[in-house]
Amino acid sequence: MSNLVTLSENPRVTVRRAGAPDSEGDCVVYWMQRAQRGTDNPALDVAVAAANELDKPVVVFFAPVPFYPHANLRHYHFLAQGIPDIAESLKKRNIGFVLRRFPEFSLLRFCDEVKPALVVGDENPMREPESWRLKAARKLRVPFWTVDADVVVPSKLLEKAQYAAHIMRPRLRAQLPQFLVPPENLNACVSWKKSKHIASLESDFDILQDWQLDRSVGPVSEWRGGSQEALRLLDDFIKHKLRGYDTGRNKPENDPTSRLSPYLHFGHIGPLTIALAVKNSDAPEADKAAFLNQIINWRELSINLVRFNPDYDNFECGEPWAHRTLAKHARDRRPVIYTEAQLQNAETHDPLWNAAQRQMVNTAWMHNYMRMYWAKKILEWSPTPAEAYRIAVLLNDKYELDGRDPNGYAGIAWSIVGKFDRPWFERPIFGQVRYMSGASTGKKFDSKKYIEQNLSPQGF
Numbered sequence: 001m002s003n004l005v006t007l008s009e010n011p012r013v014t015v016r017r018a019g020a021p022d023s024e025g026d027c028v029v030y031w032m033q034r035a036q037r038g039t040d041n042p043a044l045d046v047a048v049a050a051a052n053e054l055d056k057p058v059v060v061f062f063a064p065v066p067f068y069p070h071a072n073l074r075h076y077h078f079l080a081q082g083i084p085d086i087a088e089s090l091k092k093r094n095i096g097f098v099l100r101r102f103p104e105f106s107l108l109r110f111c112d113e114v115k116p117a118l119v120v121g122d123e124n125p126m127r128e129p130e131s132w133r134l135k136a137a138r139k140l141r142v143p144f145w146t147v148d149a150d151v152v153v154p155s156k157l158l159e160k161a162q163y164a165a166h167i168m169r170p171r172l173r174a175q176l177p178q179f180l181v182p183p184e185n186l187n188a189c190v191s192w193k194k195s196k197h198i199a200s201l202e203s204d205f206d207i208l209q210d211w212q213l214d215r216s217v218g219p220v221s222e223w224r225g226g227s228q229e230a231l232r233l234l235d236d237f238i239k240h241k242l243r244g245y246d247t248g249r250n251k252p253e254n255d256p257t258s259r260l261s262p263y264l265h266f267g268h269i270g271p272l273t274i275a276l277a278v279k280n281s282d283a284p285e286a287d288k289a290a291f292l293n294q295i296i297n298w299r300e301l302s303i304n305l306v307r308f309n310p311d312y313d314n315f316e317c318g319e320p321w322a323h324r325t326l327a328k329h330a331r332d333r334r335p336v337i338y339t340e341a342q343l344q345n346a347e348t349h350d351p352l353w354n355a356a357q358r359q360m361v362n363t364a365w366m367h368n369y370m371r372m373y374w375a376k377k378i379l380e381w382s383p384t385p386a387e388a389y390r391i392a393v394l395l396n397d398k399y400e401l402d403g404r405d406p407n408g409y410a411g412i413a414w415s416i417v418g419k420f421d422r423p424w425f426e427r428p429i430f431g432q433v434r435y436m437s438g439a440s441t442g443k444k445f446d447s448k449k450y451i452e453q454n455l456s457p458q459g460f
Helices: 002-008 042-054 073-081 083-092 107-114 127-139 165-179 227-240 261-265 271-279 285-308 320-328 340-344 351-363 368-380 385-399 406-417 438-442 447-454
Strands: 013-017 027-031 058-062 096-099 116-122 144-147
Touching: 002 013, 002 042, 013 127, 027 042, 027 107, 042 058, 042 116, 042 144, 058 083, 058 107, 073 083, 083 096, 083 227, 107 116, 107 127, 116 127, 127 144, 165 285, 227 261, 227 271, 271 285, 285 406, 320 406, 340 351, 340 385, 351 368, 351 385, 351 438, 351 447, 368 385, 368 406, 385 406, 438 447
Parallel strands: 027 058, 027 116, 058 096, 116 144
Antiparallel strands: 013 144
16 A cells, blocks of 8 residues: 555645545546547556455546547547557556447446446646536545646646746756656556456547537648547658758758657647657757757746636736836837738738648648747737637647647637737837747748649639
8 A cells, every 4th residue: 555655645646536546446436538649648647556465356447528629520530539559558558448439438437337446537727628527526426636747847846937937948858858758558457357247448440520510620630630640740850850940940841850749739748758869869969959848847937827817718818027018019000900801811911821820721730939929910801809819729629739738828819819929119009019920920931832832723
């Protein structure tokens, strides 16, 4: 039992419902949601370690639902493609897997069927998933732990909201020797034998059939979900793109990025896997440092925003100085005002912005440098900053495969309400919020090439 106490005191673990595991329980249940992978998953490792200590099997319960806010067919298709990889990797680790789908998605009902000694889940700071975890903690009759599996440094160690990357960076750096280490990937010592009354779908079952989904945004053929594809992209990035990343990452026409953010969002790959692969590569130190700054410092600053600010996805999350300066310029004359429909359809006078919007609609992806320009122009062309923020979140969440994610919300907050930034020289509309123009932005990369690449009529 002392080893279980040590497990529960792991900085990654939050004890949602306390108590000793039920000695009469038949297994340990891992409720998989955010970390949709069977390897390099610290939450799953905690569940396996606890099960081994209790001399019980461990079973993963995964049950997607069709009503996640703002998700559509594009997102669900990508999620579903990752399920066979989950099943395959769990089998190799001697871990059971039960796949269900709405309307048979109840964790509580499943626990009544299998009689767990302990339930372990992964953490997710987003509003809706966090409410599901709170509900589970109230209603489960056995201990319930959640594990911070999709960050390098456990979020709770930062204790409060962080206001800038340069403030957060040394705090993270001090923790890296302890946490930038490979997950254990323990095998379960006891096999889980599924009884006949426990229903489970096959891993290749079409979980989307008959669901009432928003089907207005379809899948994109160039993307395929799953851990194996994520690892392939990681290997390609390290071999062909990491060298030169420090100076080339802001050139969207060449797409020098890893393109791993959708896989991080769905948990098909973990940040530890990516960070360790980059750290251990033979790329120049400047390139490795630039990428690690993105995957650890900026990504975890975004997660910190969502964890500690309930207004993370709306205008109210801005800093007081930004609210004051935007209010001061609220009545400034806009050069043009576009409707939500015009923006969605890329019907503006700016070919660079139109190319970015079409890249997002057609490919489910937009280069991060262009996302900043894209959001700032929405601020310039909207009747109010609050309306600009609403439209930016709506379009980002609807079309991006990595939408509905802390990274996206932090990027919009930085662009429109100065989050994690500082006041700049005052100008119309923006006040002291940092400004970006097409002329200056276009000089930093081959904007003509980028426009030609993305101003195709596909999807319009």
